[in-house]
Amino acid sequence: MSAHDHSSLAAARPDFAAIAAWIPQGASVLDLGCGDGSLLRYLNDTRKVRGYGVEIDDLNIVACIQNGVNVIQGDLESGLSGFESDAFDFVILSQTLQATRHTEALVQEMLRVGREGIVSFPNFGYWRNRLNVLRGNMPVSRDLPYQWYDTPNVHLCTLHDFEDFCAEYRVHILERRVMTGDSEVHLLPNLLGGMAVYRFQRAA
Amino acid sequence: MPNSPHSVGAVSAQRAQFDTPLLFKSGAELPRYELVYETYGTLNRDKSNAILVCHALSGHHHVAGYYADDPSNVGWWDTMIGPGKPIDTNKFFVIGVNNLGGCHGSTGPSSTNPETGKPYGASFPVVTVEDWVESQAHLADLLGIRQFAAVMGGSLGGMQAMQWSLSHPGRVRHVLAIATAPRLTAENIAFNDVARNAILTDPDFHGGNFYGHGVVPTRGLRLARMLGHITYLSDDAMADKFGRGLRSGKYGYSYDIEFEIESYLRHQGDKFAAYFDANTYLLMTKALDYFDPAHEHGDDLNKAFAAARANFLVLSFTTDWRFSPERSRAIVKALLHNRLNVSYGEITSTHGHDSFLMQHTHYHEVMHAYLDRIAREFSA
Numbered sequence: 298m299s300a301h302d303h304s305s306l307a308a309a310r311p312d313f314a315a316i317a318a319w320i321p322q323g324a325s326v327l328d329l330g331c332g333d334g335s336l337l338r339y340l341n342d343t344r345k346v347r348g349y350g351v352e353i354d355d356l357n358i359v360a361c362i363q364n365g366v367n368v369i370q371g372d373l374e375s376g377l378s379g380f381e382s383d384a385f386d387f388v389i390l391s392q393t394l395q396a397t398r399h400t401e402a403l404v405q406e407m408l409r410v411g412r413e414g415i416v417s418f419p420n421f422g423y424w425r426n427r428l429n430v431l432r433g434n435m436p437v438s439r440d441l442p443y444q445w446y447d448t449p450n451v452h453l454c455t456l457h458d459f460e461d462f463c464a465e466y467r468v469h470i471l472e473r474r475v476m477t478g479d480s481e482v483h484l485l486p487n488l489l490g491g492m493a494v495y496r497f498q499r500a501a
Numbered sequence: 502m503p504n505s506p507h508s509v510g511a512v513s514a515q516r517a518q519f520d521t522p523l524l525f526k527s528g529a530e531l532p533r534y535e536l537v538y539e540t541y542g543t544l545n546r547d548k549s550n551a552i553l554v555c556h557a558l559s560g561h562h563h564v565a566g567y568y569a570d571d572p573s574n575v576g577w578w579d580t581m582i583g584p585g586k587p588i589d590t591n592k593f594f595v596i597g598v599n600n601l602g603g604c605h606g607s608t609g610p611s612s613t614n615p616e617t618g619k620p621y622g623a624s625f626p627v628v629t630v631e632d633w634v635e636s637q638a639h640l641a642d643l644l645g646i647r648q649f650a651a652v653m654g655g656s657l658g659g660m661q662a663m664q665w666s667l668s669h670p671g672r673v674r675h676v677l678a679i680a681t682a683p684r685l686t687a688e689n690i691a692f693n694d695v696a697r698n699a700i701l702t703d704p705d706f707h708g709g710n711f712y713g714h715g716v717v718p719t720r721g722l723r724l725a726r727m728l729g730h731i732t733y734l735s736d737d738a739m740a741d742k743f744g745r746g747l748r749s750g751k752y753g754y755s756y757d758i759e760f761e762i763e764s765y766l767r768h769q770g771d772k773f774a775a776y777f778d779a780n781t782y783l784l785m786t787k788a789l790d791y792f793d794p795a796h797e798h799g800d801d802l803n804k805a806f807a808a809a810r811a812n813f814l815v816l817s818f819t820t821d822w823r824f825s826p827e828r829s830r831a832i833v834k835a836l837l838h839n840r841l842n843v844s845y846g847e848i849t850s851t852h853g854h855d856s857f858l859m860q861h862t863h864y865h866e867v868m869h870a871y872l873d874r875i876a877r878e879f880s881a
Contacts, residue, residue: 325840347840355863358846362814362870369833369845379830381838 311479312391312417313339315494319415319472320344324386327351327411329373329403330393333360341366351377374398377406385411394418394459396449401466408468408499417494420475422455422487440491456487459495467500507583509541509590512566512576514606517643523601523636529626533615536640537606538562538598541582542590544644549879551594551646553637554578555654555661558729558785559777561605564597565590580860587868592876593650601636602628602784610780611712621780623709628784630657630792634664638672650875653677655857656824657785660792663832666809667794675875676811677868680821680857682828683802683835684793689823692732693786696725700779709780718779723770725782730769735820735853802835812842814871816864818856819849844871 313336320326324346328337331350334357340346349367352358361368371379374397388411390403395418397403407414419440420426429436435445443450454462456475463470475482475490482490514537523531539562544551554564556577565582567575582588582595599607602625610625626632641649652665652673659681665673685693700706703721707714739762746761758764798804813836817829826847836843848864850856856864 349837349843355849358844359863359866359870362844362867362874365874367842367844369837369843370847371845379834379837381834384837 310335310392311476312492312494314479315474315476316340316389316391316415316417317343319496320346320387323347325384326387326389327380327385328389328391329377329407330390330396331357331361331366331368333357334364334366334368336389336391337361337366338364373403376402377410380410382409383412386413387411388414390414390416392417392419395453396451398451400452401462404462404466404468408497413471413496413498414468415494415496416459417492418454418459419450420456420487420490420493421453422457423477423491424488425491427488438491456490456493459493463495463497468497469500470495470497472496505583507585508579509566509576509583511569511572512539512541512563513568514539514562516606517640519636519639519643521639523632523639525626525632526629527627531601531608531626534601534608534636535606535612536598536601536608536636538596538640539564539566539576540597541565541595542593544594544646545879547879548646549648549650550592550876551596551641551644551649552588553641553649553652553665554582554588554595554597555633555637555652555658556597556600557654557656557658558782558789559773560658561603562597562599562607563605565595577858581865581868587865587872589872589876593872596640596644598637598640600628600633600785602626602781602788604776604778604781609778610709610784611778620710620712622712623780625780625784627787630660630664630788631668633661633788634668637661637665638669641672647672649673650879651675651677651872653679654681655679656681656854657789657792660789664792664794666811666813667805670808670810673811674878675814675871676809677814677816677871678829678832679816680818680824680829680854681832682824683795683805683832685790686828690790692728692823693790696728697783697786699724699728700783703779706779709783711779717774719774722774722777722779722782723767726773726777727766727770730766732823733854735822735851737820737851738853738855741851802831803838806835806839806841809836809839809841813844814867815843815845816857816867817845817847818853818864819847820851821854821856823854 326346326348328350331352337348337350351369351371353372358370388407394416426436474494475486477491517536520533563576565576565579584591599605602609610621614621652662654662659678662676663678666676700721703718705716706718743762794805795802815829815833817826833845846867
C-alpha cells in the first residue's frame with residue numbers, strides 16, 4: 298500500500314489515525330468487528346502489529362484475506378471464548394460498540410482478553426444529531442448513515458453516556474479523543490464532537 | 502468437465518520408488534515402498550510454488566483432471582484445482598499422492614510383499630499420520646522441493662497438513678486445514694470402531710489375508726461405508742435429497758429396499774466395496790483414531806503447536822457434525838496461543854462433512870483469496 302493510500306484511508310476513517318497513534322510498534326491487536334480488515338491493514342503497514350480481526354460477515358472474511366490480514370469468523374455477541382485472557386496488548390472495537398447487543402458483557406470481555414481496550418463510536422450528542430431529533434427525525438449523516446428502520450445501531454450513546462457506563466462498570470478511561478471530520482474537538486465535546494475514541498483499561 | 506478451459510486436462514499417474522527403509526511410529530519397518538502421485542502445473546525455477554494435497558479416508562492421488570482413456574474418471578477435488586480455479590495451476594505446482602497403505606497404487610496391504618511373493622495383508626504395518634508425513638517428505642526430497650508453499654487437505658487430509666507443520670516446521674509456509682480436528686472425540690472413534698467391526702467380523706475377511714482365499718469381505722466393507730456415509734452427510738441434506746421418499750410410492754411391509762435413503766446407501770456401499778481394499782479401510786480409520794498431537798504434550802494442544810511456524814487457514818462447515826466447527830475452533834485457539842498467523846472461516850453449508858469436497862461459491866472464494874495471497878509471496 299502506498300503512502301497516498303494510507304492518507305486517503307486515514308481521511309476516510311479519521312478514527313484510524315487516532316487509534317494508530319496509541320498503538321506502539323509491534324503491539325498485538327485484536328480488532329472486533331474488523332469489517333474488510335482496513336484498520337488492521339493500516340496498523341500492519343504503519344505499526345507492524347501482530348493483528349487479528351473478528352468478523353461475522355462472509356464477504357468481509359474474503360475481503361480480509363484479500364487484504365492480507367488474519368481474520369477469525371465469529372459472532373461477537375457470543376463472547377470472546379475463543380481467545381485466552383491477556384492475549385493481546387489492545388482490543389479494538391471501532392465503530393461497532395453502538396451495534397452490539399450485549400455491550401456491557403462485550404466491554405468486560407475486551408478487558409479480559411486485552412490489557413487495554415479502544416473503542417470509537419459516533420457521538421449521538423453531537424449538535425447536528427440533537428437538531429435532527431429536535432426537528433422530529435432520527436439523524437442520518439456520514440457517521441450515522443442508516444435510516445431508523447435498517448440501522449444496525451441498537452445502542453447509540455453520547456460521550457456522557459459512555460463515560461457514565463465506564464464509571465459504573467469499573468472501566469478506567471486512559472485517554473479520549475473527540476473529532477468532527479478529521480479535526481479534533483476540545484470545546485464542548487459532547488455537543489460539538491461527531492465521533493469519539495477512547496482508550497481504557499480495567500479499573501484497579 | 503474434461504473439455505473446460507479450467508480443467509488441468511488429461512493427466513497420468515507417476516510412480517516413485519524408495520529403497521531406504523521407512524521406520525513407522527509403531528516401531529515397524531518397511532524396507533522399500535512405492536508411492537504413486539500426480540502433478541499439475543509447473544514447478545517454478547526456485548521450486549517455491551509447490552502445493553501438496555493430502556487425501557482423506559477414501560481418497561487417492563487422482564485429485565484433478567481426468568484420464569485420457571477414461572474421461573469420466575475426474576479427480577476428487579477437480580472443482581478446486583485447475584487454470585483459474587482457487588488452486589490455480591497457472592501459478593502453482595500441485596502434487597496429489599496416494600498414501601502409504603492405500604489401495605490405489607502406493608504400497609499397501611494389497612501390494613505384493615517382495616519377501617513372500619504374497620500380498621502383505623494383515624502384516625502391513627499400522628500407519629499413522631506422522632508416518633504418512635515422513636513418506637511424503639521423502640517424495641518432496643525426490644522432487645527437489647525443500648519447502649512447500651502450502652500443504653492442505655480436508656478431514657484426515659487436514660490432519661496430515663497440520664502434522665507437516667509439526668514434523669517439518671521449516672518445510673511448509675502455509676497449512677490449509679479444512680473440516681478437520683486436532684483429535685477425534687470418543688463418539689468419532691466409536692463410529693470408526695463400528696465400521697472396523699463390520700469388516701473384522703465378516704467371514705470373508707480371514708484375519709486380513711482374504712486375498713489368498715479369492716474372496717473380498719464385501720459385506721463388511723459395504724456396511725462400513727454405509728455407516729461412514731451417514732456421518733458425512735447432515736440431517737438437513739438427507740431430508741432435502743431423500744426425505745421419506747419411497748421407491749415404489751407405497752409401503753411393502755417387508756425388509757426389501759423401500760425408502761430412497763436405503764437405496765442410496767446400499768448403492769454407495771456396493772460401489773465402494775467393489776474397489777476399496779478392506780485392510781486399507783481399517784488402516785485409514787486407525788490413523789484417524791491415533792492422530793493426537795497434544796497427547797505427547799500432556800494433552801496440551803497449545804504445547805503441541807509450539808513447534809509450528811506456518812501460517813494457517815482453518816475452515817469448517819456449519820452442518821459438519823463429524824468434524825464440527827467447535828473442533829476447528831480448538832485448533833485456532835492453539836494457533837493463536839502460539840502467536841501464529843491464522844484465519845478461520847466457518848462456511849454455511851447444508852452438506853455436512855462432505856461439504857469440503859463440494860462446489861460452494863463462498864468456500865471457493867475464501868480458498869481463492871487465500872491462495873492468491875500465497876501466490877503473491879513468491880511472484881513478488
